[in-house]
Amino acid sequence: MNLKLAISAALSFAGLVTSTVVPCAEAERFGTFIVSPTTVNPGDNITISVDLNCGIGRFGIVPNFLDFSIVVPVESNNGHEPPIVLARRDFDSSTGSTSDQFTTKVPFAFYFAGAPYQILLTNTYPINGTDGSEVLQQGGVYGGITINI
Numbered sequence: 001m002n003l004k005l006a007i008s009a010a011l012s013f014a015g016l017v018t019s020t021v022v023p024c025a026e027a028e029r030f031g032t033f034i035v036s037p038t039t040v041n042p043g044d045n046i047t048i049s050v051d052l053n054c055g056i057g058r059f060g061i062v063p064n065f066l067d068f069s070i071v072v073p074v075e076s077n078n079g080h081e082p083p084i085v086l087a088r089r090d091f092d093s094s095t096g097s098t099s100d101q102f103t104t105k106v107p108f109a110f111y112f113a114g115a116p117y118q119i120l121l122t123n124t125y126p127i128n129g130t131d132g133s134e135v136l137q138q139g140g141v142y143g144g145i146t147i148n149i
Contacts, residue, residue: 024054029061030123030139039146042108046145048086050121053098063091064136066100067122070107070145072115083120084109106147113149118142 033050040046048068055061069083087104111117122140129135 024058026059027141028054029059030141031055031063031066031121032141033119033121033143035119035143035145038144039148040106041148042106042111044106045103046086046106047101047103048119050100051098052091052100052123055123056093056098061123061125061139062093063123063125065090065124067120067124068104069120069122070109070117070147071120071142072112072117073142076116078112078115081112081115086119111147111149115147117145117147119145 031050031052032054033048036047036049037044050066052061052063055063066089068086068089070086071083072078072081084107086107087102089100089102091100120140120142122138124136124138126134126136
């Protein structure tokens with residue numbers, strides 16, 4: 001094999017190897033999700049579809065569980081709008097899945113007209129502590145939702 005052919009083959013192989021890296025922004029490391037529909041009334045069903053491909057594939061963030069809450073951001077919260085829990089989902093990484101989807105109802109909670117509600121996905125995942133023991137960390141991402149009052 002001549003040198004040009006060997007270099008060409010090596011570069012082609014390197015291109016294949018690097019193409020398996022999951023391209024994603026660091027902000028996606030805790031997951032991304034879609035809520036449908038995004039404008040709802042209390043009692044309506046909503047479906048949440050979560051994509052964890054980036055966090056698992058690129059950052060090695062494999063959740064133990066995922067929490068979903070309706071929240072009002074701190075800067076807009078009047079102090080009387082605590083998080084409203086929608087669901088806690090166990091995540092079984094042994095299946096090889098990098099996604100989750102479920103349907104739930106918007107609770108008949110106390111809502112305030114005009115509040116900028118969001119859904120918060122909190123990803124709880126393990127890391128190794130300084131002594132090798134498991135330490136659970138959390139990271140989260142937000143998505144918009146409008147709740148008719």
